Amino acid sequence: MKFISWNVNGIRACIKKGFLDYFNEMDADFFCIQETKCQAGQVELQLDGYFQYWNFAEKKGYSGTAIFTKHEPLTIKYGVGDAESEDEGRIITLEYKDFYLVNVYTPNSQRDLARLPKRLKWEENLFHYLKTLDLKKPVIYCGDLNVAHEEVDLKNAKSNIGNSGFTYEERGKMTELLQSGFTDTFRYFNPERTDAYTWWSYMNKVRERNIGWRIDYFIVSNRLIETIKATDIHSHVLGSDHCPILLELSKS
Template sequence: MILISWNIDSLNAALTSDSDRAKETRKVLQTITANNPDVIAIQETKLRSTGPTKKHQEILGQMFPEYNYVWRSSEEPARKGYAGTMFLYKNTYTPQASYPVIDAPDTMDYEGRILTLEFEKFFVTQVYTPNSGNELKRLEDRQIWDRQYTEYLKKLDAQKPVIASGDYNVAHEEIDLKHPANNHHNAGFTDEERSGFHKLLEAGFTDTFRKVNGKVEGQYTWWAQRVRTSKQNNSGWRIDYYLVSNRIADNIKRSEMIDSGERKDHCPILLEIEI
């Protein structure tokens, strides 16, 4: 089974805009489909609360003719057109979708951040983890989120093996970003966030990239859009992950990044696993 996960930073723009960035995004989508994945997880769709428009549906049907999809958008009292997730899966599968509420703080449970597919013998779930924000204003809420999300994955894992992916908004170790010394007090690399992610792994999950690739350095999934040379200099962060239940970790065949060309922000990640 091949799975791909990507924070797309606006599916709406990718499908309907004629900007240079939208064109770059569509090229990445073409690369994703060329890998013939069984399941595609997309974060930060930024769709309205009612989901894909009729035009979106037409374009998705053209781009992904062999796939069905389910989505989850931000809804009141959360901000409109914010966050959101979507799964596309080959139409030969018939998973059951669920839209978890994890008793998260503030409006986090309404932001469309978790989406889960239940297959006969395993779960596939994705997350768009809340960012701690400028001046770490949301760090305390983020710590609660991390604990609640870990409990959610543990409950899934108690039923059947789990494949979890998404934008976790944290670089786990110093080798997971280019400039660790300069970022210890910045969102995504605080001691609190790193500890939360470590506790998630300790709860019974494997970071598939490290399982396959060991301590390799310089492999990242995100480069700042606002820094002109971030990608040229590979000044990146690895904040997107595929995690699996420990008991299926030996089934992993590949866990890698997909080249997104000159496009900054996130790149897709790919997992191949026998399951």
């Protein structure tokens, strides 16, 4: 089974920049996107053979998530019961016989960290949600999680300590999750790899010089580790300030 996750930073803009070419090339079983920045009726994608599940933010041109899948789920859930994840369209969960797929666009704590307290509360709610799901069946958790976990996950670590996305608090929440029975799939197979990033600023030549952050993840319940066939970062794919990431699992 092939999974793709991509923060498209506006699906309508990304379509104009080759989204469908990449989508068709990947032929994924599950294609998760974040930051769709659209409302119902503003975009229509003809994706033959795929079910489409969209979670729109109430605020126009903001946030939003979607999953396109070849496999009809048993259940679909939007949000986790808190107002923010539901109003901002940040979470979709699809349930299947053998696993849950959770697609997430984590809120940014903002440059001045004004949203950090809300972000940490979000992390607590999501942690309990994921752990509750994991008690029932394995979880595949993916998306733009807006945190570089370790210094190896961004180019200029020392100068960014304490900045949004690299605060000790945000990184600590990621550590807590990973120590509770989950695995960062890319880092599991690439423990020492540097210069592997998924987001770059739009500032001049930043992406060309690969001055980036790895803030997009596939995180899975530990008992799925033996089923992982491949994990990758498709940094060559343009169309957004993020690039797509890939996870392949064998069918169990």
